[in-house]
Amino acid sequence: MIQPNQALSGFVVVSLLGPKGGISFSMATDGSGDAKQQDVPALCAGDVNNDGVVDIADLNAVRAAFGKRLGDPLYNPDADIDRNGVVDLFDLSFVSRNIGCKVQ
Ligand SMILES: [Ca+2]
Numbered sequence: 001m002i003q004p005n006q007a008l009s010g011f012v013v014v015s016l017l018g019p020k021g022g023i024s025f026s027m028a029t030d031g032s033g034d035a036k037q038q039d040v041p042a043l044c045a046g047d048v049n050n051d052g053v054v055d056i057a058d059l060n061a062v063r064a065a066f067g068k069r070l071g072d073p074l075y076n077p078d079a080d081i082d083r084n085g086v087v088d089l090f091d092l093s094f095v096s097r098n099i100g101c102k103v104q
């Protein structure tokens, strides 16, 4: 359990989702207790292959890993959009809805 004013360090990815897609960004802290503004690029949520656009290649990457779980050699963590340890219908549906999203 995290206590108030407890110094934490680490990295977090935040996804903001809307009806036409979403973006993800990451933040880091060095353990001083203050979140550090980090120069992090905005990404299109669902951009599995990280090429700046969500398209059929991303959908195919999710399909290739569909049903695979964490620990399976064919599990693709980038295709596990919600990071729940399995590439499932949520991930496939999410990428499908975000097709056409491009990093500005
Ligand atoms: Ca892509």
Ligand SMILES: [Ca+2]
Pocket: 079, 080, 081, 082, 083, 084, 085, 086, 087, 088, 090, 091
């Ligand atoms: Ca998932």
